[in-house]
Amino acid sequence: xxxxxxxxxxxxxxxxxxxxxxxxxxxxxxxxxxxxxxxxxxxxxxxxxxxxxxxxxxxxxxxxxxxxxxxxxxxxxxxxxxxxxxxxxxxxxxxxxxxxxxxxxxxxx
Numbered sequence: 001x002x003x004x005x006x007x008x009x010x011x012x013x014x015x016x017x018x019x020x021x022x023x024x025x026x027x028x029x030x031x032x033x034x035x036x037x038x039x040x041x042x043x044x045x046x047x048x049x050x051x052x053x054x055x056x057x058x059x060x061x062x063x064x065x066x067x068x069x070x071x072x073x074x075x076x077x078x079x080x081x082x083x084x085x086x087x088x089x090x091x092x093x094x095x096x097x098x099x100x101x102x103x104x105x106x107x108x109x
Contacts, residue, residue: 004078009102011071011082016106020061021090027054028087058083 015021031054038046055072062070071079089095099105 002075002078004081007071007075007078008082008085009104011079012086012099012102012104014062014066014068014071015086016104017061017066018106020066021086021095023057023061023065024083025087025090027057028083030054030057054083 015024031050034046034050034053038044038050058072059070062068071082086095089098
């Protein structure tokens, strides 16, 4: 079984296209927003939307943009964790450094 440290570079390799990464950020922020909405409103029916919106954005990014298979299908928990880490890295401006460290470039399909 892989560790998250082993999974992370593979995950980033599957997310080389900037549009795919942007779609993942939108989906992740939508997911977090839905969870905040549920927590503050106690309208638990919104939990049904929590996975739908984010997956729609992410899967479109994989199937239409990146033309690969989402990591969710092979490792859902590490994929979810990596989505959050990538989103944080993008929002804090750290992703470029991480891609360089791992020698992953945009569009090197």
